[in-house]
Amino acid sequence: MSRRLLAAAVALVLTIIGTLVIVSYVAGADERAMSDLEPVKVLVVTEEIPKGTSAGQLADRVALETVPASAKAPGALSSLDEVSGQVVETELATGEQLPAHRFVEPDALAAAGEVEAPAGMHQITVRLDRTRVVGGHLLAGEKVGIFVSLEGEAQDGKTHLMDHNVLVTRVQGGVAPPADPAAEPAAEPAAAAPPAETILVTLALDAPAAEKVVYAAEYERIWLSLEGAKADASGAAVATRESLYK
Numbered sequence: 001m002s003r004r005l006l007a008a009a010v011a012l013v014l015t016i017i018g019t020l021v022i023v024s025y026v027a028g029a030d031e032r033a034m035s036d037l038e039p040v041k042v043l044v045v046t047e048e049i050p051k052g053t054s055a056g057q058l059a060d061r062v063a064l065e066t067v068p069a070s071a072k073a074p075g076a077l078s079s080l081d082e083v084s085g086q087v088v089e090t091e092l093a094t095g096e097q098l099p100a101h102r103f104v105e106p107d108a109l110a111a112a113g114e115v116e117a118p119a120g121m122h123q124i125t126v127r128l129d130r131t132r133v134v135g136g137h138l139l140a141g142e143k144v145g146i147f148v149s150l151e152g153e154a155q156d157g158k159t160h161l162m163d164h165n166v167l168v169t170r171v172q173g174g175v176a177p178p179a180d181p182a183a184e185p186a187a188e189p190a191a192a193a194p195p196a197e198t199i200l201v202t203l204a205l206d207a208p209a210a211e212k213v214v215y216a217a218e219y220e221r222i223w224l225s226l227e228g229a230k231a232d233a234s235g236a237a238v239a240t241r242e243s244l245y246k
Helices: 003-036 108-113 208-219
Strands: 039-045 062-068 123-131 141-151 159-172 198-205 221-227
Touching: 123 159, 123 208, 123 221, 141 208, 159 208, 159 221, 198 208, 198 221, 208 221
Parallel strands: none
Antiparallel strands: 039 062, 123 198, 141 159, 141 221, 159 198
C-alpha cells in the first residue's frame, strides 16, 4: 500500500472517530438539557392571597401549572393536601409558586396576634378600656360576646347582649400570653411592659352587626365577654334598672 493511500485511510478513520465523539457529546448534552427541562407540576398563585388564609380556601386562588424542573422553587407544592388544615403565614403575590414553608398551624398565627376573617365579613376595630375586654386577656382567634350599654341617667340606661360568638381577628395592646415553658430563657430577660390601659380589638362581623358596633363605639359603651366553646346566649334580654331588681 502506498504511503499516500495509507495517509488517506488514517485520515478517514480519524474523521469517523471525531464524528462519533461529537455526536456522542451532542447527544449527552441534549440528555442533560432534557433532564433540566423535565416538566413538573406546581401550584401557582393566580389571585393575591392574604396572610392567614387557610389551605381550604385556596382552591380558587391557585392553579396547577407545568414548569421545568430547574424552575421549580424549593418546597413548591403540587397539592393542597400537603398543607391541609394550615394557614398562610405571609401574604402571597400573584404568579408566585405556592411554597410549603409559608404555611403554619392556625394556633401559631393566632399567637402572633392575627387570624383571618371569614370570607364576606367586615372587620371593625374598637378601642376599649382594658377592664371592658376581660382585663386585657384576649387573643386573636377567640370568640366574644358584645354587650352594649346605652348612655343616659341610671334610670334610663339599658344593657343588652347585642351579638355573640364573634371572632376576634386581631388584638393590639392586650396582656401577652405566658411564655412557652419549653423555650430557652433569654440570657438577660427584659422587664415585662405593663399592659396598655386601652386595647384595640378587631372583630369580624356581617354588615348589620358592623353597623351596630360602629354606632355603639361612637355613642354608647361596649363590653366584651370571652366565650367558651359552649357559651350560651339564650335568655338574654335588655337589662334595665327595673329588670335588675326583679
